Amino acid sequence: MTEPVAVIGVGMHPWGKWGRNFVGYGLTAARAALDDAGVAWSDIDFVVGGETVRNGYGGYVAGSTMARALGWNGARVATCYAACASGSAAIEAARTRILAGLCDLALVVGADTTPKGFLAPNAGERWDDPDWLRFRLIGATNPAFFGMYARRRMDLYGADPADFAMVKVKNARHGLHNPNARYRGEVTAEEVAASPVVCDPLRLLDICATSDGAAAVVLSSIDTARRLGRGDVRIRAVSTVTPRFPNTALDLPDIATDSAASVAAPDQGFRPSIASAAYEEAGVGPDDLSLAEVYDLSTALELDWYEDIGLCAPGEAEKLLHAGDTTLGGRIPVNPSGGLACFGEAVPAQAIAQVCEVTWQLRGQAGARQVEGAQVGLTINQGLFGHGSCVILSR
């Protein structure tokens, strides 16, 4: 088990399409987190940015862009990129620096603007770029991969599109009272079924949108948090693992998997290994969870995560869903925030936003979406090119 660090402040800019620059979103979130922590920006000695690759050079150096926008204070700086795992990579940079004794107060910020429609590669011709090639050679968008994962649930486990729709209905209901969510309205199973197919078997309402948004956290050592009277919420584990060879599940954005001709696939696939590493570091297991925030890029993918984080055996996720276990009030609510279904994705902000939600839940500040008596929460997702992302927090 690893020594914990404290989450002493959290903040967001609401998700949506507000027409602002990503720096403005990030600043709002950062100042909110600093206010929540009750610390001054000038006391921050490490600032980490989750990088965005869609906002010019300022996005490539998101950490220093935020430091400058807040006003240069001489802090150490870092910028982390790990695709959809960038936020937890940034959190891990801050946690590590605190555990190393090199940092007293760290600010972690992720902010993004995203164009409407499919996420696409940056401009230019790049015949050696795997992410560019999958569009050029095959036309395989992100939802195409989600569609393939969903189809496997159907053909292997007998899942039905109505099961997927039920995830959307649940998450939409969860997000109704989340002031930071972009979409706040009930969605019916009929509405999901009536929305157009994007990538069979997934329909428009099965797939999360892209959004502008920002989230920030302030981290400190447990000692510092106690001194500030803010030692309630702790990060117990951060998992940023990569796959083990051979990785035999086709992962976004790859055109091919590893070959298992010479070495047998590991007992545990990549996605379950992400959570395993975190459980081991935190010294807890799936049964200890009060809630989980998982990356519902698609409705069907949320079901995959139930199994990958050990809430049930493979093929049993639909059962868990139908039993209401993962609904607010159930045994283990999943995505009480409303998830990506209600937020839409803002790449470097989302994993940080997951940690914000768990923090509010553990503090009992989640209002109408509060999970009663929440003690332990897990966030999980996966970034392109083998980036694990899992954070376990507890009171």
Add this chain to the structure above:
Amino acid sequence: MTEPVAVIGVGMHPWGKWGRNFVGYGLTAARAALDDAGVAWSDIDFVVGGETVRNGYGGYVAGSTMARALGWNGARVATCYAACASGSAAIEAARTRILAGLCDLALVVGADTTPKGFLAPNAGERWDDPDWLRFRLIGATNPAFFGMYARRRMDLYGADPADFAMVKVKNARHGLHNPNARYRGEVTAEEVAASPVVCDPLRLLDICATSDGAAAVVLSSIDTARRLGRGDVRIRAVSTVTPRFPNTALDLPDIATDSAASVAAPDQGFRPSIASAAYEEAGVGPDDLSLAEVYDLSTALELDWYEDIGLCAPGEAEKLLHAGDTTLGGRIPVNPSGGLACFGEAVPAQAIAQVCEVTWQLRGQAGARQVEGAQVGLTINQGLFGHGSCVILSR
């Protein structure tokens, strides 16, 4: 003072224009560093990549790209971007993780390919990107900034272009016997003076080229290094500081400085503050240095660094140079590797390459360019948008 970590392995791919992919360069460097350390890739539990923003998505996730190319081994991963400071940001991520007790053996890799000519923004129109705007509105290339810094030395300190040429002559001589250098040949002051002006007062031979190249290091705790019989070279400090407001020196790539109308400029400017933070962390000072590797993006800039790392007072760098103090055999050789003058710049690799050189020097393995009895070495540079980069190593 901060606990040291050990550099147990170093490796490079020679700089140049070899027509390979950046992944290939990085693999060569990584395998060389692993061999040098005598550890297997499968024993590495943290891999960090210095990001390149000019090589497609694979470059954005350089850490995982290298992990995959070496063969997925389940290691934790990170990718750091900090412009020209990316390499030291990556080293800092590894050092921090070791100091936090979360990592036993870390591999740090930086690799790049760069187009011929001026470094330019990626394709696209971005009217809110400061790096794009300086090209669009003013045509201010990187050498234009180097030219302005050089001109200040002339108008304020009475420096002469012949002084700048002398830096080139010195570094070319240093690099003669460096097998990883791209340019290995004597250069005369007359040749520098006969080369065309690029950005007044700097001539073509005053300005470093861009190159392909790669460098890698393997880091561990001191205990692990001792166990492996490789505890000789230690990282005593890494400085990744940002400026303090107001930063009144015009820094690449900005169109304007901070305003000092309401708050006076700090006593120490940004560049000297980078070294100060490292000296403080290491518990050493300029007088303790046996050698320094500084970023000679231009010949004149090397002279600025003499002052910024405290080898002499402002305005005295030319005197130090003329006295031969910074030449091999002198009091404090600067750029015994030959520097960027002989390498050309490969952005995410260069700061790691600086650490490789200091490691070879401290081990006494630098051959014909060996600094006799080297005990302490410093590497320094600065990345766009306020990224300090300084590493202090000792035997």
Add this chain to the structure above:
Amino acid sequence: MTEAAPVIDGWFTTDSQPALIGRRCPECGTYQFPPTGEWCPNPACLSAVMVDTPLSRRGRVWSYTDAQYKPPPPFVAATEPFEPFAIAAVELRPENIVILGQVASGYGVADLHVGAEVELVIEPIDGSRALVWKWRPCGD
């Protein structure tokens, strides 16, 4: 008019029995596709040599989907207006590798299921003369 040619060099053959070109490690037997890596991807193997080898022309569907909306550039649509196409990820034996591709023209998701057998074919990638590999259901 130029002759039809692969949209990308060295990834597949275009003869009467077309095949993807993978690489195989002479030391440990690991396969690799696309054939772009320089070293063996098996972390326990230090081989710096990979040898080009044609991959199995038939395989079984690992999963599949389709594109009902036009993907963004650099995708180039074969027709205007855009016509949806299917995509399949196919598991090859003995390579034990899953490879993505479009499904051959004229076939859609209704022609597929996880485990269905498919065969590699070469077809134009878009309105141009460029060729690409696709997976054609064998109709088992």
Add this chain to the structure above:
Amino acid sequence: MTEAAPVIDGWFTTDSQPALIGRRCPECGTYQFPPTGEWCPNPACLSAVMVDTPLSRRGRVWSYTDAQYKPPPPFVAATEPFEPFAIAAVELRPENIVILGQVASGYGVADLHVGAEVELVIEPIDGSRALVWKWRPCGD
């Protein structure tokens, strides 16, 4: 033919006494250029409001250089073949800020020295009708 207009909105005026448009913090008096930030850049100041304000039209050269080779895109050259131009970084008072710009046409590095006085002028940025600010030596 469209009327000449600034190449970028809101960064400078184009009247007979043209000036750069900066921002000033009403709380602490810090200036900012370009006028694109949303908050005061003074880390000790929490003002979320910055007010547009014209900056001093004259200043003194902090440093200068020129471009003897054509910069890469997105730079657009004014002439073909390319003609070198000079660049100056100019310190304004009382703003205590240094701002970069091209040097006005017809002037080069020989007309400049650190500390020389210059004045802001508006000139075409390239072959188009777009305008940009430049620094013109006052010939002190």
